[in-house]
Amino acid sequence: MAERVARGEVNDVPVRSSRSLADIVRANVFTRFNAIIGVLFLIILVVGPIQDGLFGFVIIANTAIGIVQELRAKRTLDSLAVVGEARPTVRRDGKPVPVATHEIVLGDVIELGPGDKCVVDGEVVEADGLEIDESLLTGEADPVLKRPGDAVMSGSFVVAGSGAHTATKVGREAYAARLAEEASRFTLVHSELRTGISRILKYVTWMMLPAAIGLVASQLFVQRHDWREAVRRMVAGIVPMVPEGLVLLTSVAFAIGVVRLGRRQCLVQELPAIEGLARVDVVCLDKTGTLTEGGMDVAELRLLPRAPVEDEQARQVLGALGEADPRPNPSLQAVIDAFPARPGWRCTQALPFSSARKYSGAALNGPDGESGTWLLGAPDVLLPEGDGALAEAEDLGAKGMRVLLLARAPYDLDDPRATQDLQPTALVVLAQRLRSDAAQTLRYFAEQDVAAKVISGDNAVSVGAVAAQLGLPGADGPVDARRLPADRDRMAGVLDRATVFGRVTPRQKRDMVGALQARGHTVAMTGDGVNDVLALKDADIGVAMGSGSEATRAVAQIVLLNNGFDALPSVVAEGRRVIGNITRVATLFLTKTAYSVLLAILVVATRVPYPFLPRHLTLLSTLTIGVPAFFLALAPNKERARPHFVRRVMRYAVPSGLIAGLATFAAYLLARAHYSGPGSLQAQTSAATLTLFLISLWVLAIIARPWTWWRVALVVAMGVGFLAVLAVPWLQHFFALKLVGTVMPWAAVAIATAAAVVLELTWRWIGRRFPA
Structure with missing residues (x-):
């Protein structure tokens, strides 16, 4: 092995959960608006004085804050990714050893079982009913039966059976080596919020150049200012147009969200997942592992009236069936625990359980020489309608029990008639363990207007009984998915009406998610088994349990590492906090942009000196936007995120900016x-600054609603800060602000008050005219 490592024949694809330090610094420093602000800052350094360049120091501080917060998120993600990292089982010196993915070398023999993801390309050397799903690579949902000599591609996963394959291509040579890396990489793209902000910034960029030319020409040629004063006034008009802090606050809010969720053992593999969860209005839950714990217990073995064997022999057959499957699922594991294998039984052929079939089987030779084929699976799949055993199984399922049928088959396992003419032998009654946190979590979703849909492969009646025990509304009308219409629109209609669905195949789970999305729903899907992978991949947000299969963890955006279903409300709440608060503070930033553009236009049109210096608008931005926005962006917020971010923000920001700009210019x-x-x-300038500050402070007061003690204190503190600038002599000199006389200052207050009244009426009219 050492020689292969030395030759570079090792699976060295870096699986990173976050961006590198260089990427973080580059993303926060080299931005379009840092470049614009940086150039304007350098200009002020040339023309002076330094207090007009305060905005440059603010940008430096903001960039540093952004880097620090993202580094915190990186450390959290990296540490959590190590916890959730897959460890394939590799045969070393004839012994199975779990190793890290990057430690696999060319020629290693890697064992495979249900839920395992193939991390390198290889060739099958052992196969026992091995079925591999390659849908993530090929788009074909049907699993492929693999035999020795067949090829295995990285990125595929095992849905049934077991086996082993030899690594033939490792590292970047593997067919889908980048899938795992991309699945867990920290990303800041593909979200409506960031796309909307980018669009706004693009519009602002287009407006800045003509505004700059108009301002400098107006101040230089019309007002006859010297070139230094003209440049200062031009910079003062351009800088406030840039909502530079909005991008920073978005990144910081996301990064802090990652850190907060990390403390609850939630690995956010894609950053926009926080935003996506805030928009979720339907959450699809898999019963096993989500509403119930993974383990089960055999509560009873009921021998059926026409059973071909006695009770003792049925127990022995169950023990032999359990021994025949090297990778038992939770149901079969409960059978193994209750009915240990007895000596003398030999398996000649085995059929592993799969979610599509709903049963497993084995051809067995008993100690007395008797041979037979046995099936163990869902009664409603193996038995015809009207059978007495099926009615008995449904009665047990209605009580929340899970029921398996043991039946003898007259045909071989590979015979197409394998499930026909069965001899029902016994019902294995399994008691399911409800998660202690499930009922509370379902109540939370109901209170937050998030519809919960239970989508399970189990018997519909049994699933409905479990959901009813947890108090899920609509659980009393479970739907058998085998009767669902194939048409997407008709299926969506059933999904809107019903809550619980049983006997859902993996492909149907995917179709159901697509049908809900076609109706305009934002869908989250939770799951832990390989039967959930396709639906998790297609859902807007996939949430996997940490104890789930490697395949589910690879495609999910969020992994609950401690398997705590009760963490979901925290994840949803974190998303709502981030999106709701960013929408709030975006209105602050874009109100400033709107009034800055209007003031520039009015100054050029009326040929008057620009009323402000850069230091004045830096002061106003800091007190009415910068400092408050940081507090508001991190405040609790339970409001569900709504679409059309740009439209909703501009609906309030543009009228507010126009009112503020007109009142200030007046x-x-x-x-x-x-x-x-x-x-x-x-x-x-001092009178205009007082007017603009008071109006901006009222915009802040509106956005800070609903008022709490700390929000009121925040607004008051900003007002006190401005009063301090007006009252302290050295601050008056530094910011070139001094109110002269009493008439004009009170007139400024009166104009600001009138503008505040207009603002209130305008916001209320918009709220009624365009309800959320």
Whole structure:
């Protein structure tokens, strides 16, 4: 093995859960708007004074905060990824040894069982009913039966049987070597929120160049300012148009969400999953492993009236069936625990359980020389309608029990008639263990208007009984998925009406998710078994249990490492907090953009000096947007995220910006008429700044609703900060702000008050005219 490692014949594909340090720094530093702000900052450094370049230091601080927060998220993701990392079983020196994926070398023999993902390309050397699903690679959902000599592709997974394959291609040479890396990489793309913000920033970029040209020309040629003053006023008009902190806050909110969820042992494999969960209105739950614990107990063995064997022999057959399957599922494991294998039994042919068949089987030779073929599986699959044993099984299922049928078959396992003319022998009654956290979690979803749909491969009546015990509304009308219409629209209609579905095949789970999405629903799917993989992959958000199969963990966006179903409300709440709060603060940022564009247009049109210096708008942005936005972005928020982010934000931001810009310009023109003479521009600017601050503070007060003590304290603290600037002499000098007289300051207050009233009426009208 050492020689192969030395030759580089090792599976060295890096499986990273997060971006590298260089990627994080590059993504936070080299942005379009950091470049714009950086150039404007350098210009101010040339023309001076330094206090007009405060916005540059704010950008540096914001970028540093973004890097630090994302590094925190990276450490969390990396540590959680190690916990959830798959460890394939490899034969070394004749012994099975679990190893890390990157430790596999060319020629290793890798064992395979249900739920295992093939991590390298290989050739099958052993196969015992080995069925592999290659749908993630080929799109074909039917599992492929593999025999010795057949090829195995990385990225496929085992759905039934067991076997082993030799690694023939490792590392980047493997067919789908990048799948695992891409599945768990920290990403900041493909989300409506970030796409919407990017679109807004693109529009702002288009507006900035003509505004800059108009402003500098107006100040230089019309107002006859010297070039330094003209450049300062131009920078003052351009800088506030850039909602630079909005991108930062989005990244920080996502990163902090990752850290918070990491503390609850939730591995977020794709960052936009936080946003996606906030938009979820339907969650599809697999019963086993989600509503019930993985393990089960045999409660009773009921010998049927026309059984071909006695009770003792039935127990021995069950023990032999359990021994014939090297990778038993939870149901068969309960049978193995209750009926240990007896000596003298020999298996000549085995058929592993699969979710599509709903049964397993084996050809057995008993100690007395008697041979026979036996099946163990779902009674409603193996028995015809009207059979007395089937009615008895359904009665037990209605009580929440899981029931398996043991039956003798007259045909071989590979015969197409294998399930015909069976001799029902016994019913194996299994007691399912309900998860202690399931009922509370289902109540949470109901309170949050998230529809829960239980989609299971088990008997519909049994699933309905379990759901009813947990208090799920609509559990009393379970639907057998074998009777679901194939047409997507008709299927969606049934899905909207019903809550519990049983006997669902893996392909049907996928179709059901697609039908719900076609109706406009945002669908989350939870699961832990290989029968859930296709649905998890197609759902808007896939949530896998940490103890689930490797295949489910690979395709899911979120992995609950401690298998805690009760963590889902926290995940949903975190998503709602992030999206709801970013929507709030986006309105703050874009209100500033709107009034800045309007002021630039009015200044150029009326040929007056631009009323502000960069330091004034830096102060206003810090007190009414920057500092409050950080607090508001991290506050609790339970409101479900809604679509059309850009439209909803602009609906409020544009009118607010127009009102603020018009009121501020009116106060500025009034101040120009009131103050005259040398040095009057500072008094005019101070009056305009007071007006704009008060209006912006009221916009903040509206967005901070519903008011709590800390939100009120935040708004008051920002007001006190501005008063301190007006009251402290050295701050007055630093920010070039000084209110002169009493008439104009009170006039500014009156104009701001009138604007606040108009703002209130406008927001209320928009809320009624365009309800959420």
